[in-house]
Amino acid sequence: MAFVKLCSSISKQIIQPAFRVQKLSTPFSRSLSTAANYEFIKVEKKGEKENIGLITLNRKKALNALCDGLMNDISNALDSLEADKSIGAIVLTGSEKAFAAGADIKEMQNKTFSECFSGSFLSAWDRVSKTTKPIIAAVNGYALGGGCELAMMCDIIYAGEGAKFGQPEILIGTIPGAGGTQRLTKAVGKSKAMEIVLTGNQFTAIEAEKWGLVSKVFPVEQVVDEAIKLGEKICTNSNLIVAICKESVNSAYETTLSEGLRTEKRLFYSTFATKDRKEGMTAFLEKRKPDFTGE
Known part of the structure; x- marks a missing residue:
């Protein structure tokens, strides 16, 4: 104020x-x-x-x-x-x-x-x-x-x-x-x-x-x-994964450690339902830059 x-x-x-x-x-x-x-x-x-x-x-x-x-x-x-x-x-x-x-x-x-x-x-x-x-x-x-x-x-x-x-x-x-x-x-x-x-x-x-x-x-x-x-x-990162990561950090800021850890794990799991997670890991193994689409 x-x-x-x-x-x-x-x-x-x-x-x-x-x-x-x-x-x-x-x-x-x-x-x-x-x-x-x-x-x-x-x-x-x-x-x-x-x-x-x-x-x-x-x-x-x-x-x-x-x-x-x-x-x-x-x-x-x-x-x-x-x-x-x-x-x-x-x-x-x-x-x-x-x-x-x-x-x-x-x-x-x-x-x-x-x-x-x-x-x-x-x-x-x-x-x-x-x-x-x-x-x-x-x-x-x-x-x-x-x-x-x-x-x-x-x-x-x-x-x-x-x-x-x-x-x-x-x-x-x-x-x-x-x-x-x-x-x-x-x-x-x-x-x-x-x-x-x-x-x-x-x-x-x-x-x-x-x-x-x-x-x-x-x-x-x-x-x-x-x-x-x-x-x-x-x-340069996936905008979808950035949003998920931001939510996880905010969970640490706003909740207890145990609840934050549970939230982080669930959000981590959720990235495996995205195309960008698959593209990121594939690009890493193929030694190239990832082409993120926000999906």
Whole structure:
């Protein structure tokens, strides 16, 4: 959740260059759908085979604070990318200044308990975590509150050297509400998660990598390119087996060891019903590259 107010104070302390989306060295790029009307995001196809969907958060004046409209845009974009068979992986990013500086406090200021409870407030924000295709967060700048939670909904986090993470909801009299206390604890452990959420302190990309929250750290200008390269590497595998593997890893993340092992075994068995498993093993024995079809 957090923090338009917090971000306002932050922005006063830092130089405010004109908002820009990071340039990519990859020459292949086009709009995913000219018919799509997104107010708060940009959606493009990236990579040499245009098989990577790139979603860029684009709330220029609010450091990409997460409002309902922006989250609805993300949800709709994910629906389109999931349905597009040419897309094998997705990258989610913001600007060099802010991945997402938090939730929009103005939208939450006057909400009541009954409104939140009866309306299942923030429940729709989980759409990112329910994506079947692998999704990589490319984080630069501030990823605070809801921004940190959004990054943690992704499967892999790549971060720029200047990225700052945090769950500062405690500073405005509330707690994380979109997975901050849950996913963070799974990622970094109880003690470190308690320190982060009870103090509201920010932490760096290097610390996030050390604690296991971030996979890799890169120079700011390389983060999105590296995330796209990772997506392209993933796309060389069977998209069907990738989805099955993702489900198995998530099982380890969300269940007990014994239940996770049972799930893994069942999913392992299920690959033997696919043409791609047979093609992969045959290609290995014939010492050639496999020709996966997603079947």
